[in-house]
Amino acid sequence: MRLILLSCAMIGLVATGGAVSAQSNPAAASATRIAQAEVEVRAVDRALDARVDDEDRRGLRDRAQGAKDATDQAVSDLSAQLALVNARITGLGTPTPGEVEAPELVAQRKALATLRATLDAAIKRGRLAGVEAGQLIDEIDQSQAAQFNEKLSTKTPSPLSPAFWSIVLEQAPRDGRRVGLFLKQGGEQIAAQWRGGIPWQALLGLALAIVLIGPVRVGAHRLAQRRLIAEAPPSRVRRSAYTFWRVAVGTLCPLAAAFILVQGLRWAGLLPQRWTSFLDGFVFASGVAGFTAAVTGAVLMRSQPSWRIAPLEDETAQRLRPLSWVLTLLTFTTAMVGYFEGAIGSSRSAVIATQAVEALLHLLLIVATLVVLGQLRARRAAQAGEATHVGVSAGLSIATLIAWIAVGVAGLALLVGYIWFSWFVSLMIGWTVLLGSALYLMLVAADDIATSIFVRDSKVGVTLTGALGVRGSMIDQFGLVLSGMIRLALVLLALGVLLKPFGASGDPGAIFDQIASVADGIKVGNVWISPGAILRGLVVLFVGLALVRAFMRWLEQRYLPATDLDGSGRNSVSLVARYIGIALAVIWALASLGIGVERIALLLSALSVGIGFGLQAITQNFVSGLILLAERPIKIGDLIRVGTDEGDVKRISVRSTEIELPDHSTLIVPNSELITKSVLNKTLAGPLGRIQIQFSIPIEEDAEVVRGIVLSCFTAEDTVLADPAPAAFIDSIADGRIRFNCFAHVASPRAAYGARSAVLLALLSTLRQRGIEIGTVPQKMELVRQGGTTAQPAPAKDETEMK
Structure with a gap:
């Protein structure tokens, strides 16, 4: 009824104005989805009032999850429509008091207000339906967990007591009749169909199954190995690719063979209706057994140790491979027994008895595996020494101890009468080993592929470096990060699969629902x-x-x-x-x-x-760098002096400035030092460099001649510029000497040092040839005695002669 009213209201709104017509159809469709979800939620709620089995529970959970997804999508669509309506209402603005609006605006405003109220109500209904669906999903998950806990705590008479076997023997005649009826019905249908002619479909299916199990599987292994050796470059990826190929072929070939065999029986009419679930279980069990054999074989690689991924010794692989075949056989047998008991409707006592036998066989296999591992460890310890053995095998020792404890608890539970608990623990140990082996292969393969593709020397790395200019180290780092992310996702997925019986739901689909909820995102x-x-x-x-x-x-x-x-x-x-x-x-x-x-x-x-x-210092340097880049008091290529260090500016960034010193080392100066302190920039005003030479001659010498000699030495030097012209000045006359101060310019301050040295060499040589003494102002030194009299003065010496 509410759906009809909602639809009528929206249709009426469309009639009132064409401006909202584009929003009516999506809103009506969303309201319809919400109404259907509400009906579905009520149906699931009523179904949960009665007792449901595991299969029905999974179906109800799927229906509730579908209703929740539908309401979430509908609420999202309605929220988008509501945002559009609010935008239009905001665009119309608020009516001005005392001003009469046009009738069209009044009708439009009223229609939009009504539509907003309707959409808001529909959104609230959708959210309520989504909450109810989520509560039903939680209830189903909790009931699944409660049923699991109930099975764990179920106690029966001990298998060692006569009461246990008396119950089994009491129900044995009825179970025998059920088995006989099951075989009789199937045999009669097969015999009747066989008399009608040769069932070539079944024979063809059997032939194809044999070919898939034998020649096709072996040939696929050999073909992959030859192609990888001949075409693939020698790397870890080749080894991982061959391992996964073995797992895929070893799993798909038995699965396809069993499917083709059953399908051939079905096409030939030889498949009794009552045998359908049993033979479908046979297909599933064949796939699980093939996967078990393929994964354990890929980890051990007994016949091909050079392709082995796991760090196992050849002796370990040789000893464990037969046990892996026993595990495969037990896995197949356990699955087939379960399907057979379900097909014939075995009594509860027969199911408990078979679970006790299966638990005992699994525990014996686990004990045999632990004993073999213990013997191998003891032998290695005797060869390598006890200290080395303990250090290397610490993690394995802990795992072995946990396994022994689990076996002991399961064995004790089996003897006491907690048979389902013992059966579950023994199967979980085998499932953990199988899942751990598969996870190990996937982790190694993920790391090999990610770190081999995204590496600087690979084709992808060379392409990224050449096309985008990405640094090789960044490509290597990306490969490592990608490998870590993939491996983390694989570990989380494996933990979800491993722990699903202990969680809120035993349905594997719940794991993917949780992953999907994570993929939807979290709100921060x-x-x-x-x-x-x-x-x-x-x-x-x-x-x-x-x-x-x-x-x-x-x-x-x-x-x-x-x-x-x-x-x-x-x-x-x-x-x-x-x-x-x-x-x-x-x-x-x-x-x-x-x-x-x-x-x-x-x-x-x-x-x-x-x-x-x-971050005060970093911020200060950053702002100083921006000032340097904007005002440019110091530029790249300038010759500057900071404190006692002098060099060329090579790079200016927003944090620091790099200065190359004359010894080719690099001085990194924070930008704040260049802004807040004194800096000598020798090339800021102009590119020229200046040479300054100071010396003195005795007053008896001809100053004009000496001046001419200095200017001629400046002129003879190639690096000295003619413009500005060199100059020689008499700075002062003191103590019987004439002091000269001479200047010349070169093209760059960097050339001043070499040019000054060359001019000095030429000047000294010329003055020496002319017999002109060059030096500094002479100084006198007097020795004062203790009595206050002055001693004989020492002869005057030039400053250059004093040490």
């Missing part, structure tokens, strides 16, 4: 974070960085060379553009996750206090 504040959103954000970030890289290549190679900027100016523009581009790419990636600029600003404001105290 007002933002939904999901694996898909993270992947989308990474893709957007990758695309954004690629665009920034392409823009920077165009800017640095095409645009900036066409400008009048020098190298330092180009570097400043390039750095600022790069950081702005990276910031925009990050903001774009965050926006794809639903994190808007306003949230980023809120986060930055929340972090401002921490930045002010904990």
Whole structure:
């Protein structure tokens, strides 16, 4: 009734105005889905009032999950429609008091308000139906767990007591008649069909099954090995590929053979109706047995040790391989016995008796395996020494101890009468070994594939390096991270499969439902974070960085060379553009996750206090770097002196500046040091360098001649510039000497040191040839005695002669 009213209301709204017609059909369809989900939820709720078995419980859970998914989707669609309606209402604005609106606007506003109320009510109904469906799913899961706990705690008479076997013998005649009737019905149908002619379909199915089990399986193994050796490069991937090929062939061939055999019987009409479930179980058991044999064989690799992934010795593989075949046989037999008992309707006592026998056989197999492992460990310990043995086998010792404890508990439970518990524990040990073996193979293969494909020397690595300019180390790191993520996902999935009987649901579909719920995402504040959103954000970030890289290549190679900027100016523009581009790419990636600029600003404001105290130095250097790039008091290529260090500026970033010293070492100076302290920039005002030479001559010498000699030495040096012209000045006359101060310019400050040395060598040589003494102002030294008299003054010496 509510669905009819809701649909009529929406149809009426469409008639009132065409502006909302685009929203009526989706809303009506969503309301219909919600109504159907409510009906489905009530049906599941009524069905749970009666007693249901495991198969019916799984079906009810699927129905409840489907209703929940339908309501979630409908609520999502209705929420989108409600957002559109709210946007239109906001666009209409608030009526102005005292002003009469047009009738069309009044009708439109009323229709939108009614539609908003209707959509809001439908959304609330959908959310309520979703909550009810979720509660039913939890109830089903809890009932499954309660039934599992009930089975664990069920106690029967001990198999060692006469009471146990008396009950079995009491029900044995009835079970025997059930077996006889089952075989009789099947035999009569087979005999009747056989008299009608040769059942060639069944014979063909049997022939194909034999071919698949024998020649096809063996030939597939040999073909894969030859192709991998001949074509694949020698690497770990080849070994992992061959291992998985063995598992796939070893599982699919028995499964396909059993399916073809049963299908041939069905096509020939030889399959009795009562045998359908039993033979379907035969197909499933064949696949499980094939998987068991294939996985254990791939781990042991007894006949091909060079292809073995697991770090096992040949002797260990030889001793464990027969036990793996016993495990395969027990797995197949246990499954077939269960299907057979279900097909004939065995009594509860017969089921308990078979479970006791199966538990005993599994426990004996586990004990035999532990004994073999213990013998191998003892032999290795005798060969390698006790200390080495304990250190290497510590983890294996713990696992062995846990296995012995589990076997002891299961054996004791079997003797006491907790047969289902013992049966379950023994099967769980075998299932754990099988699942652990398969998980180990998958973990090794995932690591081999990820770290072999994403490596700098691979084809993918070379392509990424050449096309996108990605560094080789980043490719190696990505391969390792990808391997870790895949292996973590495999471990979590394996744990979910292993622990499903202990969880909320024994249905494997529940595991995938949980994975799907994780894939839907989790809500952090007002933002939904999901694996898909993270992947989308990474893709957007990758695309954004690629665009920034392409823009920077165009800017640095095409645009900036066409400008009048020098190298330092180009570097400043390039750095600022790069950081702005990276910031925009990050903001774009965050926006794809639903994190808007306003949230980023809120986060930055929340972090401002921490930045002010904990990151003060980094922030100061960052701001100083921006000032250096904008004002450019220091440019790339400048010759500067910071403290006692002098060198060429090679790189200016937003955090620090790199200076190459004359000894070719690199001095990294924080940008704040260049802004807040004194820095000598020798090339800021101009590119020229200056030579200064100071010396003195005796006052008796001709100063004009000496001046001419100095100027001629300047002129003779090639690196000295004619413009500005060299100059020689008399600085002072003191103590009987004439002091000269001479200047000349060279093309660069870097050439001043060499040019000054060359001029000095020429000047000294010329003055020596002319017999002109060069030195500094002479100084006198007087010795004062203790009595106050002055001693004989020492002869005057030039400063250059004093030590």
